[in-house]
Amino acid sequence: MTTASYETVETDVLVLGAGGAGLRAAIAAAEAGTRVMVVCKSLLGKAHTVMAEGGVAAAMHNVAYQDSWEVHFADTMKGGKLINNWRMAEIHAKESPDRVLELERWGAIFDRTWQGRIHQRPFGAHTYPRLAHIGDRTGLELIRTLQDRAVHTAGVDVHMETTAFKLLTADGRVVGALAYRRSDGSLILYRCSALVLASGGAGKMYRVTSNSWESTGDGIALAYDAGAQLRDMEMVQFHPTGMVWPAGVRGLLVTEGVRGEGGVLKNKDGERFMERYDHERMELSSRDVVARAINSEVIAGRGTPHGGVYLDISHRKPEFIKSKLPSMYEQFLKLSKVDITKQPMEVAPTLHYMMAGVRVEPETGATNVPGLYAAGELAAGLHGANRLGGNSLSDLLVFGKRAGEAAAAASKGNPKAAAAKLDQAQVEQAIAELMAPLDRPAGENPYKLQAEIQDVMTAHAPIVRDAAGLQAGLEKILELQARAAQCGAGGSSSLAFNPGWHTARDLRSMLVNAEALLRSALERKESRGAHARSDYPKTDDQLASVNYITKETPHGMSVEAVSIPTMPSHLAEILQRSYATYTPEEME
Amino acid sequence: MELTSLDLKIWRGDAKGGDLVSYRVPVREGMVVLDAVLWVQANMASDLAVRWNCKAAKCGSCSAEIDGFPRLMCKTPIDEYGGRLSVGPMKAFPVIKDLVTDVSWNYQVNKEIPPFTPSDKDLSSSEPWRMQQKDVERVMEFRKCIECFLCQDVCHVLRAHDLKGAFQGPRAMVRIASLEMHPKDVLDRRPLLKGKAGIGYCNVSKCCTEVCPEHIHITDNAIIPLKERMDDVYFDPVRSLVNRLGGRSRKRPAD
Amino acid sequence: MALSQPVDSEVSSPRRPRVRNPYSRLPNWLYPAFVVVALSLFGIFAIWVVFFQHEGYYAPYLSPFYSPLIKVGPIPPGVWVAWAPLVFRLTCYYYRKAYFRSFFGHPRSCAVPERAGRRYRGETVFPWVFNNFHRFAFYATVVQVVFLWFDAIIAFDFGGRFGIGLGSVLMLANVVLLSGYTFGCHAFRHLAGGDLDCFSCSLAARARHKLWRGVTVLNIRHDRWAWASLLTVAGTDIYIRLLLAGVLHDPRWVL
Numbered sequence A: 001m002t003t004a005s006y007e008t009v010e011t012d013v014l015v016l017g018a019g020g021a022g023l024r025a026a027i028a029a030a031e032a033g034t035r036v037m038v039v040c041k042s043l044l045g046k047a048h049t050v051m052a053e054g055g056v057a058a059a060m061h062n063v064a065y066q067d068s069w070e071v072h073f074a075d076t077m078k079g080g081k082l083i084n085n086w087r088m089a090e091i092h093a094k095e096s097p098d099r100v101l102e103l104e105r106w107g108a109i110f111d112r113t114w115q116g117r118i119h120q121r122p123f124g125a126h127t128y129p130r131l132a133h134i135g136d137r138t139g140l141e142l143i144r145t146l147q148d149r150a151v152h153t154a155g156v157d158v159h160m161e162t163t164a165f166k167l168l169t170a171d172g173r174v175v176g177a178l179a180y181r182r183s184d185g186s187l188i189l190y191r192c193s194a195l196v197l198a199s200g201g202a203g204k205m206y207r208v209t210s211n212s213w214e215s216t217g218d219g220i221a222l223a224y225d226a227g228a229q230l231r232d233m234e235m236v237q238f239h240p241t242g243m244v245w246p247a248g249v250r251g252l253l254v255t256e257g258v259r260g261e262g263g264v265l266k267n268k269d270g271e272r273f274m275e276r277y278d279h280e281r282m283e284l285s286s287r288d289v290v291a292r293a294i295n296s297e298v299i300a301g302r303g304t305p306h307g308g309v310y311l312d313i314s315h316r317k318p319e320f321i322k323s324k325l326p327s328m329y330e331q332f333l334k335l336s337k338v339d340i341t342k343q344p345m346e347v348a349p350t351l352h353y354m355m356a357g358v359r360v361e362p363e364t365g366a367t368n369v370p371g372l373y374a375a376g377e378l379a380a381g382l383h384g385a386n387r388l389g390g391n392s393l394s395d396l397l398v399f400g401k402r403a404g405e406a407a408a409a410a411s412k413g414n415p416k417a418a419a420a421k422l423d424q425a426q427v428e429q430a431i432a433e434l435m436a437p438l439d440r441p442a443g444e445n446p447y448k449l450q451a452e453i454q455d456v457m458t459a460h461a462p463i464v465r466d467a468a469g470l471q472a473g474l475e476k477i478l479e480l481q482a483r484a485a486q487c488g489a490g491g492s493s494s495l496a497f498n499p500g501w502h503t504a505r506d507l508r509s510m511l512v513n514a515e516a517l518l519r520s521a522l523e524r525k526e527s528r529g530a531h532a533r534s535d536y537p538k539t540d541d542q543l544a545s546v547n548y549i550t551k552e553t554p555h556g557m558s559v560e561a562v563s564i565p566t567m568p569s570h571l572a573e574i575l576q577r578s579y580a581t582y583t584p585e586e587m588e
Numbered sequence B: 001m002e003l004t005s006l007d008l009k010i011w012r013g014d015a016k017g018g019d020l021v022s023y024r025v026p027v028r029e030g031m032v033v034l035d036a037v038l039w040v041q042a043n044m045a046s047d048l049a050v051r052w053n054c055k056a057a058k059c060g061s062c063s064a065e066i067d068g069f070p071r072l073m074c075k076t077p078i079d080e081y082g083g084r085l086s087v088g089p090m091k092a093f094p095v096i097k098d099l100v101t102d103v104s105w106n107y108q109v110n111k112e113i114p115p116f117t118p119s120d121k122d123l124s125s126s127e128p129w130r131m132q133q134k135d136v137e138r139v140m141e142f143r144k145c146i147e148c149f150l151c152q153d154v155c156h157v158l159r160a161h162d163l164k165g166a167f168q169g170p171r172a173m174v175r176i177a178s179l180e181m182h183p184k185d186v187l188d189r190r191p192l193l194k195g196k197a198g199i200g201y202c203n204v205s206k207c208c209t210e211v212c213p214e215h216i217h218i219t220d221n222a223i224i225p226l227k228e229r230m231d232d233v234y235f236d237p238v239r240s241l242v243n244r245l246g247g248r249s250r251k252r253p254a255d
Numbered sequence C: 001m002a003l004s005q006p007v008d009s010e011v012s013s014p015r016r017p018r019v020r021n022p023y024s025r026l027p028n029w030l031y032p033a034f035v036v037v038a039l040s041l042f043g044i045f046a047i048w049v050v051f052f053q054h055e056g057y058y059a060p061y062l063s064p065f066y067s068p069l070i071k072v073g074p075i076p077p078g079v080w081v082a083w084a085p086l087v088f089r090l091t092c093y094y095y096r097k098a099y100f101r102s103f104f105g106h107p108r109s110c111a112v113p114e115r116a117g118r119r120y121r122g123e124t125v126f127p128w129v130f131n132n133f134h135r136f137a138f139y140a141t142v143v144q145v146v147f148l149w150f151d152a153i154i155a156f157d158f159g160g161r162f163g164i165g166l167g168s169v170l171m172l173a174n175v176v177l178l179s180g181y182t183f184g185c186h187a188f189r190h191l192a193g194g195d196l197d198c199f200s201c202s203l204a205a206r207a208r209h210k211l212w213r214g215v216t217v218l219n220i221r222h223d224r225w226a227w228a229s230l231l232t233v234a235g236t237d238i239y240i241r242l243l244l245a246g247v248l249h250d251p252r253w254v255l
Helices: A020-031 A069-079 A086-105 A138-151 A218-225 A287-299 A318-324 A326-335 A391-413 A415-419 A424-439 A446-460 A467-484 A499-523 A541-545 A569-576 B033-043 B104-112 B120-124 B133-143 B150-154 B169-180 B190-194 B207-211 B218-234 B237-245 C030-052 C083-090 C093-102 C128-154 C166-182 C186-194 C203-220 C222-244
Strands: A006-010 A013-016 A036-039 A156-159 A162-170 A173-181 A187-191 A194-197 A236-243 A264-266 A309-312 A345-354 A357-359 A372-374 A546-553 A556-563 B005-014 B017-026 B063-066 B069-072 B084-088 B095-097 C161-165 C252-254
Touching: A013 A020, A013 A173, A013 A218, A013 A391, A020 A036, A020 A138, A020 A156, A020 A194, A020 A391, A069 A086, A069 A569, A086 A138, A086 A391, A138 A156, A138 A391, A138 B104, A138 B133, A162 A187, A162 A218, A162 A424, A162 A499, A173 A194, A173 A415, A173 A424, A194 A218, A194 A391, A218 A357, A218 A372, A218 A499, A218 A546, A236 A287, A236 A326, A264 A287, A287 A309, A287 A345, A318 A326, A372 A391, A391 A415, A424 A499, A446 A467, A446 A499, A446 B033, A467 A499, A499 A546, A499 A556, A541 A546, B005 B033, B017 B033, B033 B084, B063 B150, B069 B150, B069 B207, B104 B169, B133 B169, B133 B218, B150 B169, B150 B207, B169 B218, B190 B218, B207 B218, B218 B237, B218 C093, B218 C128, B218 C186, C030 C093, C030 C222, C083 C128, C083 C222, C093 C222, C128 C166, C128 C186, C161 C166, C166 C222, C166 C252, C186 C203, C203 C222
Parallel strands: A006 A187, A013 A036, A013 A194, A036 A156, A194 A372, B005 B084
Antiparallel strands: A162 A173, A173 A187, A236 A345, A264 A309, A309 A345, A546 A556, B005 B017, B005 B095, B063 B069, B063 B084, C161 C252
């Protein structure tokens, strides 16, 4: 292949991803005085952050005066089954109120309490009402606010619909990235002195997911290729309630709010089966428990004809449902012609979120690769083995800001990094790999391969896993890696907005994520949080202090157990305390 | 009515030109137009260009014209069309390829609108702000906007008359309304409305409201109230005099 | 900068599918045709009444075209008062949509091809720029509505005795609908409280917020109030005219 031509764009801090974390990082880096380039796969403001419904968790104690950062910290650690990074959980609990109030000063609107403070709603496994929200579209509010702030912050530039496909290193330091414009396939070489990855999770490796086509785990794969370590890759969250029918909307999220407002789960015999799984908390048990319960009912043959269970809220008054859950009411009426004020919904677990991701320093989001930072869903640590609802939006804000600031500082500390001498062979090879599918008109169809990956992961790394299944899945993924390396772009060799070509590139990312997930899941020989093993159904207390780190070695991908540093006594003590239960003063 | 297959015509082409191409798509129960388009992409035309993300009418990516009318593909069940429908790109924007158009103008416009600006007093206050629900409720409607740009597409000022230099379009009006009516914003965007935003080009024909997938009352709650606010300064000598004398114009001029 | 593809060429393109508005089962031409017919009929009738008729009082009923009744020389009494509601309706935000769509085709219906023709300038140029003075027409109309209420009350007074005639009922219905139309006006919604950014920040603001909410309720169906009141204005006048001509007999019940 001849030397490809590309445009070179120079910046100080390069941010990959324009969801909540990427935009918050960009704002922070620009405010610290560096030039920032944000590169995103879709249009600005379309990132997966918009899908967040419930709210952003922050211990502002506007509704429950008993709330404090300590309680939030304890909830997060307990929810994550203690394998969280405790320092991240501490920072997160302490800083999220400031980040939320800061959003308000940038123009965000939240629902209010009667005293005019930001209202906070209760949510699963949060001891106190803690989620600042605006109706059931908090994610949209968050991204719109950050988007407007970012484009009006001097020094921030955005390249939309541009896909990064390679991180460039010089002397072990990340100094840039290669990307291509989807509109015409033209190549861009970004030079930077620090890079923030904030491109989200890899939910698309499963068939049934609430994630969009974008969630192919690009950032995790790029970081891994650049030498970054991944952490607890087995930990992916299945949201208990996704739509199951019709087929086109399978996986679409049904908010936890339905259960919060009194919705009950029933199997096909009309039995309220949660009684058998968590007698105390019933439908409002934690996400991993409810998801496993639904899964067990379906496997036992007590599911609905479409392979789900019933979620019924029709015992509440129609006006109540329409006012509290307007978008759910419309979603079911419009897409599956079900009137939820009269009929039950059909739901089943759907892949929702990755607690897994790139291993980062808690204070800065720095990875083990100099110059490379990570934040948001793509970074691991805060959520441990199970994420609490509402903690992802606060995660984005808190660690997006920290990563942006740290990247800006790193950029200022290494001003020459952006001018480092690049290994031209590295550039040429990456471009050749990107272009190759276009030259294989008879190569395998990337959409078919993507569907196969989804089938493998759905079958072999489901909610409840076992060694044999995981091992067989791993072999299939390795075989798919070989096939994907030789796949085509679907027949067309067009450079202009060619989704087949794009999918061929996405396969690589998905396969790295899939392999890491399977390998890591094989290693964790216990059931903990979102990771359930039928061959190791018990939680092993020994493993509460272990993270599984995935990294590249000369012999390929390897997973090793790393013990978690002992929690300092002032934090450990917080976990021992008991907290008064909250009873709302105003009952409905 | 049970359907087994759909006669789907998709506009294929680029800036140089194009045409409708027919595809036969097997129908599944509850299928929406986006499902059918993605089926074609996966099985018949791997390079079919289409934008989509959430598939749940929350991100506003999959805007297109279905039988010539601007809609979100993910929210349009095919059974509304009885076995035959056509999908084309938005007409108000230049085509990049197939169903994908260049909507960057909308982002430029957003950049030209002065952002949220609280008073110095509010900004320097260390206390969390207090606002009542009724003060933020009106603005909440505008914040529902998912930036699908269907309103921009259907607006005849942009669509038929191509006056993008003169009128910023309904989406921009919703954006300006969300800032102007924010209880903590102190900037005066009325000169912008009269000038660069070109609100006078709107003749309240209300198509933007008709197509809004978020059911924002764009005309009645955003554009008309903004026209009235502009009138306060430029078309109502009595009120503008009273306001000036009474010092009621607490608002700061933009720029 | 060519920001959009040429849209005029599509008018002649045979391949272009018929634009199907998914939110309306009615054909695209029906609404504009209805508006043209209805407004033309009313317009001709109103010209006939205002310029060519001198009598509109049949005790105790007064035609709404003549309220308040001013008789100066040979000038028909309608001339003195009819200009106010005429200008009010001409500049009304609902009627603007109606006539721009139907009489001028800007646009005839949403997303349909539109004559680009002469350079479109919206409401930035004469005469449409005068639509910005809508609120002054509102003030004048309020004065007239006060007189109409007075007339409607008088219409229950049959020589000092309370009574109810078909005419009294008609006049009351007419003034109720006219009030609903007038006080649901977008300009009034702005004056009532729409111009506030903070509804809770003072006692006056809280009171105006309540008023604004009330106006909003009327405003939501402004189009229906507009048509209904137009119908009763004509109907009341015709009824009184038929009584004057002796064609009808007014059924009444007097205490």
